[in-house]
Amino acid sequence: TWSWLALSRSALDSLFLCVSHFGSVSLCLCLGKAGQFFSSGHTNNWAVLVCTSRFWFNYRHVANTLSVYRSVKRLGIPDSHIVLMLADDMACNHRNPKPATVFSHKNMELNVYGDDVEVDYRGYEVTVENFLRVLTGRLPPSTPRSKRLLSDDRSNVLIYLTGHGGNGFLKFQDSEEISNVELADAFEQMWQKRRYNEVLFIIDTCQGASMYERFYSPNLLALASSQVGEDSLSHQPDLAIGVHLMDRYTFYLLEFLEDIHPASQANMKDLFKVCPKSQCVSTPGHRTDLFQRDPGSVLITDFFGSVRKVEITMESVNLTSPIVLVPHPPTSIFLQKPKQRDWHPPDGFILGLWTLIILIFFKTYGIKHLKHIF
Amino acid sequence: MVGIPLWWKTTETYRAWLPYSQIRELDSLQLQLSMEVEVVFSRGTLTPEQQKKVPLSQIREEQHQVNENTRLKYRYETKYRTATVMEEDALGQPSTEDADLSLHRLSESPCGSVVMYVIPQSSTLLPEGVKVYVGQRRTALLRGWEALGGTLKEVLAVLEPQVEQVLRTMSFSHSDITAALGDRIRGSRLSRESLADSMRAFKSSPGYEITFSLLNPDPQSHSLHWDIEGAVQTYIQPLLDKLAPVANHSVDSQILYYAVLGVKPRFNRELSAYTLSAESLAHVINPIEAKLGSNAASSNPVLNFLLYVPDAHHAPLLIQDQGKREVPSNAFHSPRWGGIMVYNVKDQYGPEAEVPVYINIDMARVMGVFLSQLRLMLGVQPTHLAPGFLLQSPGSAGLTDWELDRLQWTRSVENVAMASTTITSLAQLLNQIGNIVINDNIAQQVSSAVTSLQAAVAELEAGNLAFALQYSREAILASERAFFDPSLLHLLYFPDDQKFAIYIPLFLPMCVPILLSLLKMLGEIRRSRAERRAKKD
Numbered sequence: 001t002w003s004w005l006a007l008s009r010s011a012l013d014s015l016f017l018c019v020s021h022f023g024s025v026s027l028c029l030c031l032g033k034a035g036q037f038f039s040s041g042h043t044n045n046w047a048v049l050v051c052t053s054r055f056w057f058n059y060r061h062v063a064n065t066l067s068v069y070r071s072v073k074r075l076g077i078p079d080s081h082i083v084l085m086l087a088d089d090m091a092c093n094h095r096n097p098k099p100a101t102v103f104s105h106k107n108m109e110l111n112v113y114g115d116d117v118e119v120d121y122r123g124y125e126v127t128v129e130n131f132l133r134v135l136t137g138r139l140p141p142s143t144p145r146s147k148r149l150l151s152d153d154r155s156n157v158l159i160y161l162t163g164h165g166g167n168g169f170l171k172f173q174d175s176e177e178i179s180n181v182e183l184a185d186a187f188e189q190m191w192q193k194r195r196y197n198e199v200l201f202i203i204d205t206c207q208g209a210s211m212y213e214r215f216y217s218p219n220l221l222a223l224a225s226s227q228v229g230e231d232s233l234s235h236q237p238d239l240a241i242g243v244h245l246m247d248r249y250t251f252y253l254l255e256f257l258e259d260i261h262p263a264s265q266a267n268m269k270d271l272f273k274v275c276p277k278s279q280c281v282s283t284p285g286h287r288t289d290l291f292q293r294d295p296g297s298v299l300i301t302d303f304f305g306s307v308r309k310v311e312i313t314m315e316s317v318n319l320t321s322p323i324v325l326v327p328h329p330p331t332s333i334f335l336q337k338p339k340q341r342d343w344h345p346p347d348g349f350i351l352g353l354w355t356l357i358i359l360i361f362f363k364t365y366g367i368k369h370l371k372h373i374f
Numbered sequence: 375m376v377g378i379p380l381w382w383k384t385t386e387t388y389r390a391w392l393p394y395s396q397i398r399e400l401d402s403l404q405l406q407l408s409m410e411v412e413v414v415f416s417r418g419t420l421t422p423e424q425q426k427k428v429p430l431s432q433i434r435e436e437q438h439q440v441n442e443n444t445r446l447k448y449r450y451e452t453k454y455r456t457a458t459v460m461e462e463d464a465l466g467q468p469s470t471e472d473a474d475l476s477l478h479r480l481s482e483s484p485c486g487s488v489v490m491y492v493i494p495q496s497s498t499l500l501p502e503g504v505k506v507y508v509g510q511r512r513t514a515l516l517r518g519w520e521a522l523g524g525t526l527k528e529v530l531a532v533l534e535p536q537v538e539q540v541l542r543t544m545s546f547s548h549s550d551i552t553a554a555l556g557d558r559i560r561g562s563r564l565s566r567e568s569l570a571d572s573m574r575a576f577k578s579s580p581g582y583e584i585t586f587s588l589l590n591p592d593p594q595s596h597s598l599h600w601d602i603e604g605a606v607q608t609y610i611q612p613l614l615d616k617l618a619p620v621a622n623h624s625v626d627s628q629i630l631y632y633a634v635l636g637v638k639p640r641f642n643r644e645l646s647a648y649t650l651s652a653e654s655l656a657h658v659i660n661p662i663e664a665k666l667g668s669n670a671a672s673s674n675p676v677l678n679f680l681l682y683v684p685d686a687h688h689a690p691l692l693i694q695d696q697g698k699r700e701v702p703s704n705a706f707h708s709p710r711w712g713g714i715m716v717y718n719v720k721d722q723y724g725p726e727a728e729v730p731v732y733i734n735i736d737m738a739r740v741m742g743v744f745l746s747q748l749r750l751m752l753g754v755q756p757t758h759l760a761p762g763f764l765l766q767s768p769g770s771a772g773l774t775d776w777e778l779d780r781l782q783w784t785r786s787v788e789n790v791a792m793a794s795t796t797i798t799s800l801a802q803l804l805n806q807i808g809n810i811v812i813n814d815n816i817a818q819q820v821s822s823a824v825t826s827l828q829a830a831v832a833e834l835e836a837g838n839l840a841f842a843l844q845y846s847r848e849a850i851l852a853s854e855r856a857f858f859d860p861s862l863l864h865l866l867y868f869p870d871d872q873k874f875a876i877y878i879p880l881f882l883p884m885c886v887p888i889l890l891s892l893l894k895m896l897g898e899i900r901r902s903r904a905e906r907r908a909k910k911d
Contacts, residue, residue: 041573076660077660137858139858145672152675192802194795307656308660309709310659310708312705313707313713313743313747316746318767319609320738323604325604
């Protein structure tokens with residue numbers, strides 16, 4: 001497939017790639033048409049995918065998130081750049097008739113829980129606090145790298161939320177909720193610290209459009225599966241598994257994404273058309289007023305994929321000195337610190353203590369009680 | 375009576391005092407960069423009357439308003455003097471490298487300054503066609519002219535544009551500084567080249583992790599050995615040691631077996647080799663990155679340098695650029711990620727060799743490419759040279775002194791800009807959201823960040839580059855620690871209607887008897903006053 005793609009691409013103009021030559025004598029920037037290197041302005045991609053509901057009957061929310069995870073990985077974003085938060089474990093749930101699988105199509109066509117799923121926040125770790133901490137970066141210093149969003153000012157971040165929501169809030173784990181004001185404030189804090197170049201925010205919940213109403217930071221593009229006052233419906237139940245497998249919006253989104261490959265030129269306007277009212281029953285909405293570029297010029301792969309910008313290395317330093325032999329230290333025997341044992345009083349101390357107690361007892365009360373003991 | 379102030383005190387959040395006024399001052403940044411330049415005239419470039427007027431010093435200032443709250447001032451203090459006897463001896467050396475070395479031995483110029491030697495036109499020190507030779511340290515040799523007539527002022531006026539050109543190459547230029555201030559000026563007023571440079575190099579960070587990986591997709595055919603420890607110690611470590619004032623670097627290495635490139639190379643009959651075209655290079659990195667490990671403990675940016683030895687069936691593998699030409703280094707890099715080099719070993723053994731073939735990798739060649747990629751990634755920008763300039767190669771350290779100075783200028787400006795935006799946005803955030811608790815340690819970090827920032831700006835004004843960089847690093851560390859403190863998230867948002875919903879059922883029933891009794895008391899007071907008035911009458 002790759003050679004076919006390369007052939008077809010050599011027939012088309014390479015719009016999205018710029019290979020620059022830097023030499024010490026001349027500077028020649030060979031831009032493809034439109035020089036996407038400069039127009040998108042991003043050098044890396046991140047994704048934060050969150051499923052906020054637990055319990056077996058919310059299987060579809062986990063399947064939603066895993067479908068988006070699968071597409072994003074297929075299009076190139078590595079696991080180190082994806083923060084996946086799943087509030088419940090459906091694959092290993094006791095009620096799952098097919099353990100270690102999460103299906104997104106009925107008749108079990110597509111298992112989105114493959115063998116290389118890397119969940120960063122699982123179960124009860126998915127809380128509003130942790131989600132906001134991931135977004136703003138205010139994590140305790142002991143948090144490992146895989147649980148952090150280490151984006152910089154040239155990162156395009158895809159944020160996908162799914163679960164049960166209402167007008168202005170999204171429910172986490174059936175016990176707490178995040179409001180649209182908090183979300184907007186979190187994005188503003190991200191912007192203040194320049195933690196993103198552009199953000200694509202997708203939410204698939206009931207009344208999802210209310211969640212992006214309060215955004216006020218620049219470079220945010222938002223999509224929701226339903227307007228305020230509408231419910232987002234699920235797609236298809238599977239009789240073998242016994243629950244609904246996917247939500248409608250994400251189902252059609254997944255179908256759309258399956259046609260995208262890393263060299264695709266599809267843009268955001270196509271994404272806005274996903275799941276019209278006839279298929280989705282609810283009306284998907286989007287918000288583009290905070291976004292600086294025209295959505296028609298934004299490629300899907302700007303957010304869902306990770307197309308790297310590449311430059312050929314023209315220079316190389318001439319090294320002539322011979323390699324210094326690094327003396328290997330003898331393999332050091334790791335000295336073990338003496339094991340910490342709890343302090344015990346010296347031997348015989350307790351025995352002596354009890355002898356003293358008994359002697360005093362018999363002194364005070366008379367020796368005749370001694371016969372009761374022996 | 376007692377309840378209300380008590381309730382107010384207990385429900386208010388603890389907010390330690392922050393120096394808001396000083397932070398507001400930082401919002402409007404006025405940076406002054408002072409630089410010392412020395413221009414030394416050697417024998418034969420000045421007439422005797424001109425020589426009498428020298429030594430002379432001049433101060434030139436340039437002001438730029440970058441945006442409404444950022445102002446830049448460049449201050450060049452130029453000292454003109456004639457060369458001493460020892461310097462003349464040094465300039466009389468046969469080759470430019472020796473001259474540079476002896477000049478360096480004579481005097482050590484401080485960090486951030488530039489010394490230029492003007493040599494007569496007839497001198498054979500510089501090769502033909504070369505007007506300026508920039509040495510490994512902070513000196514430059516300028517080809518002057520035969521002793522011109524006229525006053526010293528006219529000579530200096532002729533010299534000035536050349537001096538400015540040299541300064542733009544060896545030290546900071548206005549476009550470098552505005553690119554470094556990119557944090558404060560959002561909205562690309564940058565030229566294409568500086569935008570590409572700013573997107574390629576990593577942003578200033580307290581530390582970097584550098585990882586060298588050897589990818590062996592075919593361990594059955596090739597048994598690869600690389601002396602990475604020795605190579606890093608010899609070639610990379612000197613560069614990192616020299617960059618120690620700018621950032622901490624940690625190096626590690628790994629070997630990956632059965633790691634394949636995600637792209638299928640095509641066989642090119644004329645070259646009788648497999649080729650990777652420029653368009654397919656972009657898709658090489660992602661499948662490999664999934665397999666690379668990284669240090670889980672730190673959150674520093676990672677630079678990956680991969681050495682790929684193609685398997686026996688797809689060797690030799692050549693990289694072609696846009697014009698289908700061969701690339702001599704056989705390597706490519708990705709901005710803010712790292713570089714990949716393809717190392718062909720097919721020519722080192724014949725078809726009858728016993729598999730697996732033992733191959734010792736030539737680390738000098740590999741490290742040469744990685745070193746140039748590392749220089750690009752760390753922000754040692756490739757200078758856009760004007761014609762007639764000749765740069766001395768960096769030598770064993772991998773970095774010349776003036777390149778380091780250049781990096782230090784841009785990094786300290788970048789650090790100051792980033793720290794000031796962090797602090798001002800933190801203050802704005804804390805002002806806006808009244809619910810966040812401000813602990814004492816955050817207040818302390820903020821205060822130390824503010825003092826370090828003020829010290830850094832002062833040192834930049836005074837021209838002490840090393841101290842300015844150190845203070846700017848401290849400022850950035852403190853401001854980042856304050857901004858990203860985990861405790862700043864404690865209280866969540868309570869919308870007003872929820873606050874009312876909580877307090878009204880609690881206080882309304884209590885308030886009803888209080889109000890009624892207050893009314894009663896008022897009624898009584900009024901009645902007693904009316905009675906007293908009635909009694910008086």
